[in-house]
Amino acid sequence: MRTSLGGPPGVRADFPIFSRNFGGRPLIYLDSAASSQKPEVVIEALADHLRNHNANVHRGVYALAQEADAAYDGARRRVAGFVGGEPETTIFTKNATEAINLVAYAWGRANVGPGEAVLITQMEHHANVVPWQVLCRERGAQLRYLEADEHGELSLAQLDEELARGDVRLVAFAHVSNVLGTINPVAEMSARVRAAGAVSLIDGAQAVPQLPVDLQQIGADFYAWTGHKALGPTGIGVLHGRAELLEQMQPFLTGGDMIASVDFQETTWNELPYKFEAGTPPIAEAVGLGAAVDYLSALGMERVRAHERALTAYMLERLAEVPGLRVVGPGEAERRGGLASFTLEGIHPHDIAELVDRGGVCIRAGHHCAQPLMRCLGVGATARASVGVYNDRSDIDALIDALNAGREVFGL
Numbered sequence: 001m002r003t004s005l006g007g008p009p010g011v012r013a014d015f016p017i018f019s020r021n022f023g024g025r026p027l028i029y030l031d032s033a034a035s036s037q038k039p040e041v042v043i044e045a046l047a048d049h050l051r052n053h054n055a056n057v058h059r060g061v062y063a064l065a066q067e068a069d070a071a072y073d074g075a076r077r078r079v080a081g082f083v084g085g086e087p088e089t090t091i092f093t094k095n096a097t098e099a100i101n102l103v104a105y106a107w108g109r110a111n112v113g114p115g116e117a118v119l120i121t122q123m124e125h126h127a128n129v130v131p132w133q134v135l136c137r138e139r140g141a142q143l144r145y146l147e148a149d150e151h152g153e154l155s156l157a158q159l160d161e162e163l164a165r166g167d168v169r170l171v172a173f174a175h176v177s178n179v180l181g182t183i184n185p186v187a188e189m190s191a192r193v194r195a196a197g198a199v200s201l202i203d204g205a206q207a208v209p210q211l212p213v214d215l216q217q218i219g220a221d222f223y224a225w226t227g228h229k230a231l232g233p234t235g236i237g238v239l240h241g242r243a244e245l246l247e248q249m250q251p252f253l254t255g256g257d258m259i260a261s262v263d264f265q266e267t268t269w270n271e272l273p274y275k276f277e278a279g280t281p282p283i284a285e286a287v288g289l290g291a292a293v294d295y296l297s298a299l300g301m302e303r304v305r306a307h308e309r310a311l312t313a314y315m316l317e318r319l320a321e322v323p324g325l326r327v328v329g330p331g332e333a334e335r336r337g338g339l340a341s342f343t344l345e346g347i348h349p350h351d352i353a354e355l356v357d358r359g360g361v362c363i364r365a366g367h368h369c370a371q372p373l374m375r376c377l378g379v380g381a382t383a384r385a386s387v388g389v390y391n392d393r394s395d396i397d398a399l400i401d402a403l404n405a406g407r408e409v410f411g412l
Contacts, residue, residue, distance in 0.1 A: 035234070075289060128203045233289065347407070364383070366381050
């Protein structure tokens with residue numbers, strides 16, 4: 001495994017997919033905010049587990065089952081340690097969406113009632129909007145929003161004003177916006193929420209792949225993220241929770257493995273974290289995610305952040321050269337994650353994505369599962385380019401060339 005970042009001959013060589021080409025053009029992947037590519041070590045970890053160690057976990061006493069137990073439980077320890085969490089309060093889900101729904105269902109329905117409020121922000125992904133809409137509708141509670149200003153940032157003063165009303169039970173917010181790129185002051189926000197007697201939940205799906213994350217320093221009550229954006233497999237997400245809250249909560253899903261005992265009329269629950277992991281868990285996916293966090297740890301998350309920050313600064317600089325192009329979100333790379341969402345005058349975002357694909361460049365176009373934010377921005381959609389550890393400046397240059405070629409196609 002190589003530990004220098006960027007394109008060839010660095011990290012990119014660790015990712016088999018970059019050996020592909022499309023129409024004679026090399027793959028230029030600028031859509032890591034949607035899903036990251038996978039290094040060979042992750043692919044091999046999945047394959048090796050399925051070839052050589054495949055068995056169900058926490059059920060068998062034979063040697064193969066013990067190997068599977070060790071692989072699964074070992075992956076949990078490494079995943080927890082990667083973000084400064086504890087294995088007992090690190091729950092495997094199928095994605096960040098399920099992790100947030102778990103909290104909305106198992107904590108929210110027991111703790112949010114009529115006349116109370118859930119507070120979220122205008123920049124949230126639908127995964128951190130819809131569960132709270134459903135909860136508030138069912139419980140007769142109010143859903144309120146922190147506004148994103150013209151720079152794509154939140155106001156701590158508005159947060160304090162909302163908390164001072166005394167009816168907020170939970171505040172849910174993104175660590176990094178998947179549209180604006182904004183890095184929110186999550187430790188400060190969590191501290192203010194806790195001081196007001198409310199509970200905090202952070203959507204860390206965009207943060208964990210690119211920032212050093214320390215759950216102890218952040219101090220949130222719940223923190224959710226997903227494996228497939230962090231070089232890991234699809235089908236596995238993570239919820240970290242405060243132990244005393246998790247102990248009080250009823251299970252989200254019920255069935256096998258999350259029980260201590262089952263009688264004809266009564267059931268008692270398993271200990272944490274298994275209480276929230278009903279049925280056969282994503283065993284191979286956990287092994288793959290363990291390999292992914294090992295890979296990122298070997299690179300060093302400070303270096304990952306520095307690499308992606310530098311690429312983002314270069315991307316903002318180059319995008320500013322394209323006539324009629326407007327980037328949304330903070331203007332400085334220091335204040336944003338490794339992405340840039342933009343509009344281009346005279347070309348619909350979906351046409352932008354199709355035109356740059358002709359140059360072999362993969363970007364995202366659409367509302368990015370953030371339709372409320374799009375309404376605040378006054379647009380129906382944006383194009384979005386996002387970087388990963390395997391990108392370098394040449395990828396940004398290819399994007400700019402493709403955008404300029406697209407302008408020519410439209411006669412701009």
